Amino acid sequence: MSKSITRPSVTFCINELDVGGAEKALVRIAKGLHQRGWRVAVISLRDRGPLADELEASGIFVVALGSGGFADLQSPIMLRVLLESEDTDIIVSFLHQANIHTRLAARRLGVPVVSGIRVADRRRWVTWTDWLTSRWVTKYVAVSQSVAETHARLCGLAPKRIIAIPNGVDLPEHDVLSPHRPDDRLLVVGRLTRQKAPLSVVEAFSRLPDDLRLKSQLTFVGEGELKSATQEAVRKMGLSHQIQFAGHVSNVEQRMQTATALVLASAWEGLPNVVLEAMANGLPVIATAVDGTTELIEGGKSGWLVKPGHPDALASAMRECLERPDLRQRYAQAAQNTARAHFSWESVVDRYEQLLRSLLTPSNGPTDAEM
Numbered sequence: 001m002s003k004s005i006t007r008p009s010v011t012f013c014i015n016e017l018d019v020g021g022a023e024k025a026l027v028r029i030a031k032g033l034h035q036r037g038w039r040v041a042v043i044s045l046r047d048r049g050p051l052a053d054e055l056e057a058s059g060i061f062v063v064a065l066g067s068g069g070f071a072d073l074q075s076p077i078m079l080r081v082l083l084e085s086e087d088t089d090i091i092v093s094f095l096h097q098a099n100i101h102t103r104l105a106a107r108r109l110g111v112p113v114v115s116g117i118r119v120a121d122r123r124r125w126v127t128w129t130d131w132l133t134s135r136w137v138t139k140y141v142a143v144s145q146s147v148a149e150t151h152a153r154l155c156g157l158a159p160k161r162i163i164a165i166p167n168g169v170d171l172p173e174h175d176v177l178s179p180h181r182p183d184d185r186l187l188v189v190g191r192l193t194r195q196k197a198p199l200s201v202v203e204a205f206s207r208l209p210d211d212l213r214l215k216s217q218l219t220f221v222g223e224g225e226l227k228s229a230t231q232e233a234v235r236k237m238g239l240s241h242q243i244q245f246a247g248h249v250s251n252v253e254q255r256m257q258t259a260t261a262l263v264l265a266s267a268w269e270g271l272p273n274v275v276l277e278a279m280a281n282g283l284p285v286i287a288t289a290v291d292g293t294t295e296l297i298e299g300g301k302s303g304w305l306v307k308p309g310h311p312d313a314l315a316s317a318m319r320e321c322l323e324r325p326d327l328r329q330r331y332a333q334a335a336q337n338t339a340r341a342h343f344s345w346e347s348v349v350d351r352y353e354q355l356l357r358s359l360l361t362p363s364n365g366p367t368d369a370e371m
Helices: 021-035 052-057 074-085 096-106 124-136 145-155 198-206 210-214 227-236 252-257 273-280 291-295 311-323 325-342 345-359
Strands: 009-014 039-044 061-064 090-094 113-117 139-142 162-164 185-189 217-221 243-247 261-264 285-288 304-306
Touching: 009 021, 009 096, 021 039, 021 052, 021 090, 021 273, 021 345, 039 052, 052 061, 074 096, 090 096, 090 345, 096 113, 096 124, 113 145, 113 345, 124 145, 139 145, 139 345, 145 162, 145 291, 185 198, 185 252, 185 311, 198 217, 198 227, 198 311, 210 311, 217 252, 227 243, 252 273, 261 273, 261 311, 273 285, 273 325, 285 311, 304 311, 311 325
Parallel strands: 009 039, 009 090, 039 061, 090 113, 113 139, 139 162, 185 217, 185 261, 217 243, 261 285, 285 304
Antiparallel strands: none
C-alpha cells in the first residue's frame, strides 16, 4: 500500500449513488479532496446511480459492484478483492451496509478505515452489528455532535473514537432573502417514510384554523413507501385542494424560493441537508427538535422547533409562521447567517482532509482503552 503524503489516495465506499443526502455529501467531499490533489476512487456496493456520472466527469474513478442488500454475503468478498487491487492509503465508508461490509473486507489490508455515521439508528440489529465490527474501525465520523454522542452510547464506543463533521451547503452567490415571500405556501421536502413522518404533517395541517387552512397550500416533494397512505389520509380529511404531491423534482431550490416555509416533522435525523439548504436560501424552517436539527436551528431565534410526534405543537408553529411575516424574515436572516458562517463545503472538506492526513501515521489504530 502506498503511503504518499504529498499525493495520498482515498477510497470511498457507499451503498449506492442515488440522489440522497449522504450520497450528495460523499460526492462533494470526494470532489473537494480530488481538487486538492488526492487520488480518489468511489465504490458503490449496488448500482452506479445518477451521481456516478458527476464523479466521473470530475476525473474520479467509480465502480459499482452490483451487490444486494445488507445480507448479501458476496458483497464483502467482492469488495475485498477490489480493495486488494487498489493502491489506497485510507478507506472511508458512508451508511450502515457500506460501513459493515467495508470493515469485513478491509480488516487485513493494514490501512485506516473511517466509518461515516449519518444518523443515530436505534435499531438493535444496527447497533449490534456496528459494535461487533467496531474493532476494525480506525475512526468514526458522525454528521453532528448529537449523532456522535448517541451512536457512541448505543454501540458502546469510547467517545474519543468518534468525532463530528457536519454536512456543508451550497451558498447562493447573491442575497436570496426576500420580504415578499408568499404567506400561504408550506413546503415539505424528503422521502415519504416513517422517519420523515408525513402523516404527522397532514394531521398538523388539518388542525389549522379553518380560514387559514382553506387559503393555504402544503406541497410534498419526494417519494416513498408512505406516499399512498399519506394521499389517502389527505383524501379522507378533505384536504385534496390544499395538499399537493409533486413527487421528485429536479430543482428543489426553485421550490424553496417561492415557498413560505419548510416543514420537517422527522422522528429522527442526522444533520438534515434539506434544512441546511433552506437556511442558505433564506427559507424559514419549522422542524422537530431531534438530533442534528437542534444543531442547525435555534428555536425562537432562527426558526421554529417543536417536539416530535405532537401535531398540535406543529400546527401551532405553522399558524404562527403563516401569520407572522416579520418573524419569518427575522428567523430566515439568522439562519442564513449561521449557514454562511459554519456550513460551507470548503470548511467541511478542510476538516475531512485534516482528519485523513492525521491518520496516515504509524499510530493510526484504536488503542485497547478505546475499544
